[in-house]
Amino acid sequence: MVQWTACTGDDIVPGAECGFAIVPLDYFNASAGVAKIALGRYNATSPNRKGSVFLNPGGPGAPGVSLATSSGPDFQQIVTYGPFRIVGEEYDIIGFDPRGIGETEPATQCYSNPAARQAFIANTVLDRGYDVAPDVGDPFNRYHLIQTQRDADGLYKSQFEICDQTMGDRIRYMGTSTVVRDIDFITKLLDGEDALINFWGFSYGSAIGQYLVNMLPDRVGHVVIDGVLDAVAWSSVPSYKWERTWLVYTDDVYKLFMSECAKAGPTQCALAKHANETGEDVLARVEAFVNDLYYEPLAVPNATLPGILTNGRARVYIMGSLISPTSWPSAASEIAQALAGNGTAMLNAVNEKDTKDLERSAVSCNDAAPFAPPKPQQVIDEQLYDLAHVSRFSLAVVTSEPDAGCQFWPVTPPERFEGPWNRTLKNPMLIISNTHTSLALPSICKARAVRAYFANGTLPAVGTVCSVDASPFPSLSNSTSFIVKAAPSEEEKLMESLTRIVDALFG
Numbered sequence: 001m002v003q004w005t006a007c008t009g010d011d012i013v014p015g016a017e018c019g020f021a022i023v024p025l026d027y028f029n030a031s032a033g034v035a036k037i038a039l040g041r042y043n044a045t046s047p048n049r050k051g052s053v054f055l056n057p058g059g060p061g062a063p064g065v066s067l068a069t070s071s072g073p074d075f076q077q078i079v080t081y082g083p084f085r086i087v088g089e090e091y092d093i094i095g096f097d098p099r100g101i102g103e104t105e106p107a108t109q110c111y112s113n114p115a116a117r118q119a120f121i122a123n124t125v126l127d128r129g130y131d132v133a134p135d136v137g138d139p140f141n142r143y144h145l146i147q148t149q150r151d152a153d154g155l156y157k158s159q160f161e162i163c164d165q166t167m168g169d170r171i172r173y174m175g176t177s178t179v180v181r182d183i184d185f186i187t188k189l190l191d192g193e194d195a196l197i198n199f200w201g202f203s204y205g206s207a208i209g210q211y212l213v214n215m216l217p218d219r220v221g222h223v224v225i226d227g228v229l230d231a232v233a234w235s236s237v238p239s240y241k242w243e244r245t246w247l248v249y250t251d252d253v254y255k256l257f258m259s260e261c262a263k264a265g266p267t268q269c270a271l272a273k274h275a276n277e278t279g280e281d282v283l284a285r286v287e288a289f290v291n292d293l294y295y296e297p298l299a300v301p302n303a304t305l306p307g308i309l310t311n312g313r314a315r316v317y318i319m320g321s322l323i324s325p326t327s328w329p330s331a332a333s334e335i336a337q338a339l340a341g342n343g344t345a346m347l348n349a350v351n352e353k354d355t356k357d358l359e360r361s362a363v364s365c366n367d368a369a370p371f372a373p374p375k376p377q378q379v380i381d382e383q384l385y386d387l388a389h390v391s392r393f394s395l396a397v398v399t400s401e402p403d404a405g406c407q408f409w410p411v412t413p414p415e416r417f418e419g420p421w422n423r424t425l426k427n428p429m430l431i432i433s434n435t436h437t438s439l440a441l442p443s444i445c446k447a448r449a450v451r452a453y454f455a456n457g458t459l460p461a462v463g464t465v466c467s468v469d470a471s472p473f474p475s476l477s478n479s480t481s482f483i484v485k486a487a488p489s490e491e492e493k494l495m496e497s498l499t500r501i502v503d504a505l506f507g
Helices: 065-069 072-079 114-121 139-173 176-191 204-215 231-236 250-264 279-295 311-322 325-339 344-352 359-367 376-389 394-400 444-456 478-486 489-506
Strands: 017-024 034-042 051-056 091-096 197-202 220-226 298-300 307-309 430-432
Touching (some): 017 176, 034 065, 034 072, 051 065, 065 072, 065 091, 072 091, 072 444, 072 489, 114 139, 176 359, 197 204, 204 220, 204 231, 231 359, 250 279, 250 311, 250 325, 279 325, 311 325, 311 344, 325 344, 430 444
Parallel strands (some): 051 197, 197 220, 220 430
Antiparallel strands (some): 017 034, 298 307
16 A cells, blocks of 8 residues: 655645555565655546556656646646546546656665765766767867767766665666566556556656556556657667667757747847848857867856866757757757857756766666677767767767666666567557657647547547647747637646646756
């Protein structure tokens, strides 16, 4: 049983409950002990309760309890069906912190505190990012990057040895396969032995969903995956080879950011200089600035951690902004400040990402297939190809989404799912994608599709395309103003809920 109590902390919605589920630490060895999975719940209020929906925001490394305790009513607004009105909330919304993350125990704590982790990476490639010359094909650029990769490999090996010393075998239990076992166990605990699993996962959460439906095909109730990553590659291909497929559309989104900025003009987008310029004009200014940082980093004396804004850090910052169109106005403002000589906001934003422990590595490396350690030249030649043919952000994602170095991971998980990936499911799943998550901007069409699916399993036609109902820059958002002024109650409530969820996930 879960002992539910009122949640404490900021942004808790009335009625939210918190607790811990006690689960086996190792599902194949009862003597290993137990783990405590942190849970948040926002209860169904309809007498026709249909069970629980488990949510995962992605990462890996992101805690999920707050999806229920802060956003539970908004998710219920989406998963509850009503043609023109809300007829009652039929699902408990369950947020959980996966293995090694957030308040779940054992936690991933390789370092004694965040400051120790920050001190370890300070001014290394894991902090500064990879500096890439404007001429990607320059032989000196390759030589410089190979040496940087040698440093990175040494850092990965060292930090994983630290983790082995501080955590020992406890770090074995953080993989996605074990998370799926937890979801199954907790579903039975909350809803009964015969209850099917309902799950909605975003970004990396889509990998959990893919593992779940293939590990436990007969347990599938309603499963939605959104912002779908390739779980087959995740579990079988070394991470330095992922970018060739992961980043296919990244530069298109970058150009869209600059284009939407130019359309919005200088009153709405700080990077726009005048009303009649093009997205190419804005892009050229930003790229010139980033390229100049390769030769002359920007001094940033007033940051929380004073330092320099490097070419690599700037790429990491811009890359991070692309997945969240609602952040584009603020990102444009911070980039514009840096162009004017003040990199404080950009450097602070990048440094905030370095305050975690190794939660992400604990998941991705436990999931990774064993592979022969690549030579630094192999890694860099792969990345140089990607920089030239796929995306200018190829090396930025290596440090912004730290899944590298798993050849040095010191432990083997008790279970690592490798397929098959084509199981026949008890119930069909709903797959949603906008290259990243569809929640990047609100879409009532998408929300209605999710509602219908959770209500009775109805799926949209294959290939259905939903438009969005907002723009990153408010001046371009005609549809949003219409909804606020004249929409039916259902659409108005949906739009409000979607907007709050976007803020919770990406704000």
